[in-house]
Amino acid sequence: MKLVYGLAACFPIIVATAALTLGQTPNKAVESDAAATIAVMDHIWLDAAHNRDTGTMAWLFADDFVEIHPGGDIVDKKEQIDQIRDPSRTIAEIHPDDIDVRYVSSDVAVLLDTTTIRGLSGGVDYNGTQKVIRVFVKEQGRWRAAGAGIVPIKP
Amino acid sequence: MKCFQVTALAAMLMFAPLAFAQTGAGSSAAEEEELKKLDHKWLDAEKRLDIAYCEKFFADSYVLVFPNGQAYTKKQWLDILRGPDHPVITMLDPEDIKVHLHGNVAILTDHTTLKGHDSKGNSMDGEFNVFRVVIKKNGNWQATGVVMNAIAAKK
Numbered sequence A: 001m002k003l004v005y006g007l008a009a010c011f012p013i014i015v016a017t018a019a020l021t022l023g024q025t026p027n028k029a030v031e032s033d034a035a036a037t038i039a040v041m042d043h044i045w046l047d048a049a050h051n052r053d054t055g056t057m058a059w060l061f062a063d064d065f066v067e068i069h070p071g072g073d074i075v076d077k078k079e080q081i082d083q084i085r086d087p088s089r090t091i092a093e094i095h096p097d098d099i100d101v102r103y104v105s106s107d108v109a110v111l112l113d114t115t116t117i118r119g120l121s122g123g124v125d126y127n128g129t130q131k132v133i134r135v136f137v138k139e140q141g142r143w144r145a146a147g148a149g150i151v152p153i154k155p
Numbered sequence B: 001m002k003c004f005q006v007t008a009l010a011a012m013l014m015f016a017p018l019a020f021a022q023t024g025a026g027s028s029a030a031e032e033e034e035l036k037k038l039d040h041k042w043l044d045a046e047k048r049l050d051i052a053y054c055e056k057f058f059a060d061s062y063v064l065v066f067p068n069g070q071a072y073t074k075k076q077w078l079d080i081l082r083g084p085d086h087p088v089i090t091m092l093d094p095e096d097i098k099v100h101l102h103g104n105v106a107i108l109t110d111h112t113t114l115k116g117h118d119s120k121g122n123s124m125d126g127e128f129n130v131f132r133v134v135i136k137k138n139g140n141w142q143a144t145g146v147v148m149n150a151i152a153a154k155k
Helices: A002-022 A028-050 A054-060 A077-085 B002-021 B025-047 B051-057 B074-082
Strands: A061-068 A074-076 A090-104 A108-121 A128-139 A142-152 B058-065 B071-073 B088-102 B105-117 B126-137 B140-150
Touching: A028 A054, A028 A090, A028 A108, A028 A128, A028 A142, A054 A061, A054 A077, A061 A077, A061 B088, A061 B105, A061 B126, A074 A077, A090 B058, A090 B140, A108 B058, A108 B126, A108 B140, A128 B058, A128 B088, A128 B105, A128 B126, A128 B140, A142 B088, A142 B105, A142 B126, A142 B140, B025 B051, B025 B088, B025 B105, B025 B126, B025 B140, B051 B058, B051 B074, B058 B074, B071 B074
Parallel strands: A061 A142, B058 B140
Antiparallel strands: A061 A074, A090 A108, A108 A128, A128 A142, B058 B071, B088 B105, B105 B126, B126 B140
16 A cells, blocks of 8 residues: 555656756757758748738747837737738838848847848838848747847948 | 645645746746846946946847948947947937847837937937847846837828
C-alpha cells in the first residue's frame, strides 16, 4: 500500500518537472537558422500585401501587431488588414531589399530593410523607397510579425 | 485520510510550476508601466546628452531611423551626440505611449514633441509618431530600434 502512495506522490512531481521544462527558453542552437527564416518571412509579408492575401497576413501577424505608416498613422492588425483589403488602395509593387537582421535570438528578431513601394494608401502617396524596421516574435512555436515602423527615404 | 493528504499535496506541487511558467496579467501591467517610464528616461537622457546612459541602454544592434529615412547605428548616433556638432534639444517629450509586449521584446509607440536646433541653428521642431523597439537581455531592457515619423498635416 505504501508503494501505491509513493507512486501517487511521484507522478505529479514528474508532471510538475515537465511543466517547468516547457516554461524554459528554447535552446540557443536554433538561433543560427532564425536570421535566414526571418528574411524569408519578410518576403512572405510583402508578397501577401502585394497580392492582397489577407489570409496569410492574418496568419502572419501577431494579435497585438502594430505598424506606423509614412505620415505617422498608427494601425493595429485589423486596421492594417482592412487597408490591404480595401480596393480603393493600390499596391502596384512592393518588395524588400537590403535586409539587415539587426538582432536575433531564439524568439525575437529585429530587421532593417529598404522597401520599394508603388501605390496609394489612405491618401498618402507611397511611391518610392522606405526605410523599415520590422519585428518578429516566436509565439507558440512559430514566427509571427509583431510590428513595423516605416518612413520614406527622402532624396 | 492519508491518501487524501498525499493527493492534495501532489496537486499543489503540480500547479505551482505552471504558475511560474505563465506571464501573469499583473506582472504584464507592471512591466508596461516600467516601459512607459523607461521611454521618458530614455528621451530625457538624449535631451541632456547623457552619453553614459545611452551607451549602456542602447543595444549593439541599435539603429535609429530619422524622418528623412537616414539610418544611424549606435556608434554613429553616439558619435554625433558626443561630438562638437551635436544637436541642442530643449524639449523631447513622449506622450500617449502604447506598449505592445511580446515576452522579451516590446514595441512602444508614442507621440514625441521635439524642440531644438542642429549645430548650425536650423530648427528641428516637430511632432512625430515614433516606433521604438526594446529587447530584454539578462533581465534589463535595451533599445534596439527607433523609427521617427513626422506627422503629416491632415487633409
